[in-house]
Structures are given as C-alpha cells and as structure tokens.
Amino acid sequence: MQVNLKNFLAETSELVNQKLDRLVPESEIEPKNLQAAIRWSLFAGGKRFRPALTIAVGNCFGSPIEKLLSTAAALEMIHTYSLVHDDLPAMDDDSIRRGQPTCHVKFDEATAILAGDALQTLAFQTIAEDENLTPKTRVKLISEIARAAGTPAGMVAGQVFDLAAEGKQISGEDLKRIHERKTGAMIIAAARAGAIVGEATEKELNAISIYAAQLGLLFQIVDDLLDVSGTAADLGKTPGKDARSEKATYPALYGLERAQNLAAETHRSCIAALSEIEKPIELLREIADFILHRQS
Amino acid sequence: MQVNLKNFLAETSELVNQKLDRLVPESEIEPKNLQAAIRWSLFAGGKRFRPALTIAVGNCFGSPIEKLLSTAAALEMIHTYSLVHDDLPAMDDDSIRRGQPTCHVKFDEATAILAGDALQTLAFQTIAEDENLTPKTRVKLISEIARAAGTPAGMVAGQVFDLAAEGKQISGEDLKRIHERKTGAMIIAAARAGAIVGEATEKELNAISIYAAQLGLLFQIVDDLLDVSGTAADLGKTPGKDARSEKATYPALYGLERAQNLAAETHRSCIAALSEIEKPIELLREIADFILHRQS
Numbered sequence: 294m295q296v297n298l299k300n301f302l303a304e305t306s307e308l309v310n311q312k313l314d315r316l317v318p319e320s321e322i323e324p325k326n327l328q329a330a331i332r333w334s335l336f337a338g339g340k341r342f343r344p345a346l347t348i349a350v351g352n353c354f355g356s357p358i359e360k361l362l363s364t365a366a367a368l369e370m371i372h373t374y375s376l377v378h379d380d381l382p383a384m385d386d387d388s389i390r391r392g393q394p395t396c397h398v399k400f401d402e403a404t405a406i407l408a409g410d411a412l413q414t415l416a417f418q419t420i421a422e423d424e425n426l427t428p429k430t431r432v433k434l435i436s437e438i439a440r441a442a443g444t445p446a447g448m449v450a451g452q453v454f455d456l457a458a459e460g461k462q463i464s465g466e467d468l469k470r471i472h473e474r475k476t477g478a479m480i481i482a483a484a485r486a487g488a489i490v491g492e493a494t495e496k497e498l499n500a501i502s503i504y505a506a507q508l509g510l511l512f513q514i515v516d517d518l519l520d521v522s523g524t525a526a527d528l529g530k531t532p533g534k535d536a537r538s539e540k541a542t543y544p545a546l547y548g549l550e551r552a553q554n555l556a557a558e559t560h561r562s563c564i565a566a567l568s569e570i571e572k573p574i575e576l577l578r579e580i581a582d583f584i585l586h587r588q589s
Numbered sequence: 590m591q592v593n594l595k596n597f598l599a600e601t602s603e604l605v606n607q608k609l610d611r612l613v614p615e616s617e618i619e620p621k622n623l624q625a626a627i628r629w630s631l632f633a634g635g636k637r638f639r640p641a642l643t644i645a646v647g648n649c650f651g652s653p654i655e656k657l658l659s660t661a662a663a664l665e666m667i668h669t670y671s672l673v674h675d676d677l678p679a680m681d682d683d684s685i686r687r688g689q690p691t692c693h694v695k696f697d698e699a700t701a702i703l704a705g706d707a708l709q710t711l712a713f714q715t716i717a718e719d720e721n722l723t724p725k726t727r728v729k730l731i732s733e734i735a736r737a738a739g740t741p742a743g744m745v746a747g748q749v750f751d752l753a754a755e756g757k758q759i760s761g762e763d764l765k766r767i768h769e770r771k772t773g774a775m776i777i778a779a780a781r782a783g784a785i786v787g788e789a790t791e792k793e794l795n796a797i798s799i800y801a802a803q804l805g806l807l808f809q810i811v812d813d814l815l816d817v818s819g820t821a822a823d824l825g826k827t828p829g830k831d832a833r834s835e836k837a838t839y840p841a842l843y844g845l846e847r848a849q850n851l852a853a854e855t856h857r858s859c860i861a862a863l864s865e866i867e868k869p870i871e872l873l874r875e876i877a878d879f880i881l882h883r884q885s
Contacts, residue, residue, distance in 0.1 A: 322741045324749040331740075378706060383698035402679035403752055406702065410674060410709065411745045417713040418735030421728040428724035432717040435731065439714030444627075445618045449707045453620040456699055 298579040305348045305365075306341040308358065312366040316419060330400045330408040334377050335370070338391045343368040343483040346508075349576045350484045350501060354491025363423035364434055364486050367416040371442050372479065374412035377405050379452060413442075426490065434486055441482035451475025463541045471541070472513045473506075480509035500569035504577065507563040511584050514556045517542035519589065521549065560585045594875040598641055601661070604654065605640040606632070608662040612715060626696045626704040630673050631666070634687045639664040639779040642804075645872045646780045646797060650787025659719035660730055660782050663712040667738050668775065670708035673701050675748060709738075722786065730782055737778035747771025759837045767837070768809045769802075776805035796865035800873065803859040807880050810852045813838035815885065817845065856881045 317331050344365030351361040380387040380395040381402060388398045397405035420426075420434050444450040451474030458467060484505035488498050521544050543552040563581040567574045613627050640661030647657040676683040676691040677698065684694045693701035716722075716730050740746040747770030754763060780801035784794050817840050839848040859877040863870040 324740065324746050324753070326753075327740055327746065327749045374706075378702055381699075381702065383702060403677075404749070406674055406677065406679060407745050407749055409706070410670075411740045413706065413709055414735050414739035414743075414745065418732055418739065421731035421735065428728045432724045432727045435717035436714055439710050439717065443710035443714065444620065444623055444707045447710075449703050449710065450620050450623065453623045453700070453703055457620070457622075 298576065298583055301349065301576060302341075302345055305345045308348075308362060309341045309344040309365055309369060310336070312362050313369065316366060316370075316415065326400060326404055327407060327411065330396055330404045331412060333399055334373050334396045334408060334412070337393055339369065339373065341369060342512075343372055343479060346480065346483045346505070346580065347487040347490075349580060350487030351491050352487075353570070353572050353574055353577060354488055354493050354497070355572075356487065356491035360425045360490050361487060363419050363425070364438075364490065365483075367419045368438065368479070368483050368486065370412045370416040370419070371438065371448075374409040374416070375442075375448055375452070375479075377409040377412070381405060384452070384456065430490060433489055437485055437489065438479075438482050441478040446474060447478045448475055451478070458541055461541075463546075465546055468541050468543070468546060472510065476513060477506060477509035480512065481505040484508070497570055497572075500566050504563055504566035504581075507559050507566060508581055508584060511556060511559040511563060511581065514543045514552060514559060515584060515587060517544055518549075518552060518556065519587075556585060594872065594879055597645065597872060598637075601641045601644045602637040604644075604658060605637045605661055605665060608658050609665065612662060612666075612711065622696060622700055623704060623707065626692055626700045627708060629695055630669050630692045630704060630708070633689055635665065635669065637665060638808075639668055639775060642776065642779045642801070642876065643783040643786075645876060646783030647787050648783075649866070649868050649870055649873060650784055650789050650793070651868075652783065652787040656721045656786050657783060659715050659721070660734075660786065661779075663715045664734065664775065664779050664782065666708045666712040666715070667734065667744075670705040670712070671738075671744055671748070671775075673705040673708070677701060680748070680752065726786060729785055733781055733785065734775075734778050737774040742770060743774045744771055747774070754837055757837075759842075761842055764837050764839070764842060768806065772809060773802060773805035776808065777801040780804070793866055793868075796862050799865075800859055800862035800877075803855050803862060804877055804880060807852060807855040807859060807877065810839045810848060810855060811880060811883060813840055814845075814848055814852065815883075816840075852881060 313335050317328065317335060319332065320328065322328060347365045347368060348358065348361050351358075376390065377396045379385050380390060381397055387395055389395065393399075395405075396408055400408070417435055417439070420431055420438070423431060426434070439447075441447045442449065444453070451471055454467070454471045455475055458471060481502055484501050485498060488501045493501065520542065543555060546552075547555065560581055564578060567577055567581075609631050613624065613631060615628065616624065618624060643661045643664060644654065644657050647654075672686065673692045675681050676686060677693055683691055685691065689695075691701075692704055696704070713731055713735070716727055716734070719727060722730070735743075737743045738745065740749070747767055750763070750767045751771055754767060777798055780797050781794060784797045789797065816838065839851060842848075843851065856877055860874060863873055863877075
C-alpha cells in the first residue's frame with residue numbers, strides 16, 4: 294500500500310466496504326427488513342475513518358492487512374450502531390444524515406433500535422471469530438474496544454453527558470469530558486487496536502494513545518469549526534445547526550480565533566507524540582495534517 | 590453445592606447478584622443516572638434463570654464456580670439489555686415489569702436505550718477479561734453468545750419476527766421461529782456456555798443443545814399457559830395480557846389441552862436428551878421438572 298493518504302484512504306475504504314459486505318451480505322435471509330436496515334446504515338457513505346486509523350497504525354507496526362480487517366470492520370460497526378441510536382427521536386432526533394434519511398426514518402424506530410443492537414453484537418462476534426489473530430489478541434481487542442464503547446469512560450457515557458448538556462451553558466471541562474468519551478475513546482481504541490495487532494511495545498502503545506487522543510480532539514474542533522464556516526453541500530448536513538440548537542462547541546465556547554489556535558496546537562501535539570515511535574509514521578502524520586485541513 | 594434445586598437456585602442467584610454488583614457497583618462515578626438505570630434493570634428481581642443454567646451445566650461437567658460466574662453474569666446482562674429495549678415505547682411499550690416501572694418509565698427513553706447498549710457492551714467485556722478462562726475459551730464463549738444474541742439466528746431476529754407478528758394470525762411454524770430466536774437461542778447458549786467451560790465433548794455439547802432447546806420451548810409453553818391460568822400476584826404482571834393484545838401463544842394457537850400435552854411432551858424430550866450424557870445430570874433433570882411445574 295502506497296504512503297499517499299488519498300490512495301490509502303480510498304483503498305482502505307474499499308477493503309472495509311468489501312469486508313462489511315461479506316459480514317452483512319445482501320440476501321434473502323430473514324429477517325430481511327433488519328438486514329436491510331443494517332445495510333442502509335452501514336453503507337450510508339461513512340468515511341471509514343476509524344478503520345483507516347486501525348489499518349494505518351497496524352501498517353506502521355508492520356502488520357499485514359488480513360490481520361487488521363476484521364477489527365477495522367468491527368470498529369465501523371460499533372461506530373454505525375452508535376449513529377443509528379444517537380439519531381433516534383428519544384436522543385438527538387435527527388432525520389437526515391449524510392444527505393439520506395436516518396435508519397428510523399427510512400425503516401421505523403423499533404427496527405433502528407434492533408439494527409443498532411445487532412451491529413454491536415456482530416462487531417464483537419467478528420473479532421471473537423477472526424482466525425487471523427491469536428485468541429489472546431482477540432480478547433485484548435474486545436476488552437479494549439468494549440471499554441471505549443461503554444461506560445464510564447467510553448462512548449455511551451459520552452452520549453449521556455452530551456444529552457444532559459443540551460440547552461445548558463457548559464464549561465470547557467464539560468465539553469472535553471463529552472468529546473473524550475463520545476468520540477475520543479473509540480478513536481483511541483481504533484489506533485490502539487492497530488498497535489495491539491502489530492505487537493507494539495508498551496511505550497509505543499502509550500505514544501499511539503496520545504497521538505490518537507489529540508487526533509480525536511483535533512477532529513472535533515475542526516468539526517465544530519466547519520459547522521460555523523462550511524456549506525451544506527460540503528458537509529452533507531445543515532451548517533449552523535449546532536449553533537441554532539445551542540449545542541456546546543469549541544467556537545461557541547472559546548470564540549472562533551481561539552478555537553482555530555486550539556486546532557493548530559492540538560495538531561502539533563499529535564505530531565509530537567509520533568516522534569516517540571521509531572517506525573515509519575509518515576502516514577499517521579499525513580492523517581493528522583488531513584484532519585487539520587479538511588473542508589468537509 | 591448441594592444437588593437440591595431450591596438451594597441451588599438460591600445460591601447461584603446470590604452469587605450472580607454479587608458478581609453483577611461488583612461489575613456495576615453502586616457508586617459516585619459519573620454518569621450516575623446511567624449507572625442507576627443499569628442497576629435498576631439488573632436488580633429488578635429477575636430469576637437469574639440463564640446464569641443458573643450455565644452454572645448447573647458447568648457443575649455437571651465438573652467446572653468450578655469461579656470459571657462460570659463471569660459468563661453467567663454476562664448472560665444475565667444480555668438478557669437484561671434485551672428486556673430494557675423490548676419494553677421501549679417503539680417496541681412492546683411496557684411500563685411495568687415484575688411489578689416495577691420499566692427502565693424508560695423510571696428514567697427516560699434515551700437513558701433506557703443507552704443503559705441497554707452499555708449492558709451489552711459490558712457483557713462481552715466481562716467475558717473477554719475473565720482471567721479464570723483461557724483466551725481460547727473466552728473467544729469461543731463470545732462467539733457462541735453473540736450468535737445467540739444477534740441476527741439471523743438469535744434474539745434480535747426473534748424480536749423482529751415477534752414485532753412483525755403482532756396483531757396478525759400466525760402459524761405454529763411462525764410461533765416456533767419467534768421463540769427459537771427470541772428466547773430459545775440464548776437459553777441454548779447459556780447451557781452450552783457451561784458445557785464449553787466444562788470442556789464437554791462434541792457429543793455431549795450436542796446433547797446439551799437438544800436439552801436446552803427443549804427446555805427453552807418448555808419454558809415458553811408454560812409461560813403462555815400461566816398467562817391464561819395465573820393470577821397477577823403470582824406473575825408480577827397482568828394475566829391475560831397476551832390474549833387481549835392478540836399475541837400469538839401456544840394456548841391461543843393449539844387450545845389449552847393440546848398446549849398442555851405439548852408441554853408434557855417437550856419435558857419428556859428434555860429428559861431424553863440428558864440420557865446421552867454420562868455425567869451427574871440430576872440437577873439438569875430437576876430444572877426441567879421445575880419449569881414444567883412452575884406456577885409463576
């Protein structure tokens with residue numbers, strides 16, 4: 294695989310899509326509507342960022358793609374389940390995502406809840422059954438990803454904090470706590486998963502964790518900035534939505550200029566963490582650059 | 590542990606409750622409302638039938654309790670998550686379970702969805718991190734339980750079929766398909782988990798699967814019969830509810846007498862399967878007897 298980010302992202306996205314297609318095939322197997330709802334959400338045009346990160350880190354530690362692909366797909370399934378549930382009327386009540394009706398709008402609420410549940414189950418099943426990895430590696434990965442997806446330090450806890458914060462004035466600390474859990478934990482887990490498969494040392498794992506934590510923060514700050522400055526066509530969603538719903542964001546909390554400075558600082562910390570790793574980290578650096586400069 | 594069913598059920602229930610209490614402790618850890626919602630649902634007075642079955646089968650194959658307890662607790666967490674989600678307004682819309690407000694009524698819908706999600710995550714995490722088992726056994730258990738909890742052959746698929754059947758005339762075949770997935774698959778997984786930990790042979794595992802499949806069916810037929818004949822005090826729910834909501838049940842489909850005969854037949858198949866196993870199966874036989882004769 295070339296160390297050229299655009300190619301890399303296109304190739305990994307293709308590989309992950311193929312893997313997901315094999316895991317949840319288009320088929321006549323009942324219940325068809327559930328299968329259709331799962332596929333609707335899985336193939337709704339996600340960027341496959343978490344899988345790409347797993348594969349990029351795995352590559353950096355010399356792991357072949359076949360050892361990474363199941364875990365990468367599992368991470369995307371957990372990410373997708375979280376989006377399906379977050380979009381539900383009882384949660385963020387979103388009817389459009391990436392320009393398409395969300396799962397509960399296209400199907401119905403019960404089906405969306407169950408599609409999310411099944412995606413989570415299949416994610417752990419996929420890792421547990423991945424014969425390219427030793428059982429020891431598989432249980433390490435499941436533990437790592439479950440902690441990042443659950444509570445109190447993971448994604449579900451983050452969504453609870455996020456819902457509790459809606460319509461309220463919150464502090465920078467509160468905002469950090471939300472993002473560290475809601476998106477940060479799974480991004481760290483995605484990066485660490487690649488390093489675990491690649492048999493990284495403890496020191497390397499720590500550096501990867503810092504890199505990924507900063508990358509997750511950078512992703513969020515840039516996301517918030519794009520909501521202020523982006524266009525609907527670029528974003529695939531309505532810009533300014535966060536501001537109108539009084540959602541806490543970095544620009545809302547710190548102002549535009551300080552938020553932009555914070556993005557640049559976070560990017561520097563990201564790159565600094567990589568200097569601890571004596572491996573070909575070029576691709577990981579490019580990912581950080583890409584996230585800083587992305588327009589959508 | 591004594592081979593006396595009442596004592597056995599009381600002891601295992603106590604052990605499982607202690608384990609669950611350690612896994613989800615009462616604590617000041619944020620998010621407190623999520624933790625409270627999880628505990629509300631976990632400690633709502635469940636009979637701990639699936640964990641008891643795992644432990645009973647494990648005992649039969651000579652496995653010590655400490656090798657069984659995490660998996661037993663994980664099965665109860667998955668069972669509990671499924672109840673929390675099934676009770677949601679978009680699904681069965683139940684506001685009372687075991688005489689208490691359901692999770693989304695006591696808390697709110699978003700919290701109930703997330704409590705269910707977190708319980709599923711913690712279930713797989715708990716098995717992945719159980720150091721009393723080899724990694725190889727852990728991944729076998731996770732695979733087994735995930736297949737039983739997911740789709741197309743597991744619990745989530747069963748709930749989809751069940752929702753689709755509501756208010757419709759369905760056949761005996763359809764009813765069987767619902768129950769085999771919605772409750773049967775996890776009961777089989779619970780029994781097989783005990784046998785896997787106990788290093789049962791393939792032949793023994795097959796016999797245990799047949800025993801558990803018949804046990805699950807028996808459980809359901811008796812449940813349906815109790816809904817016709819039971820009192821609210823015994824059941825902790827309103828009797829006759831299934832009939833009023835035109836839910837497909839064995840008595841509704843076959844008539845009371847044939848449903849009672851079917852229960853007796855199923856019980857015999859259950860016992861017959863045990864004759865294939867050259868181990869102390871007395872407790873497993875007692876469980877089958879108990880389910881046939883239970884009044885609540």
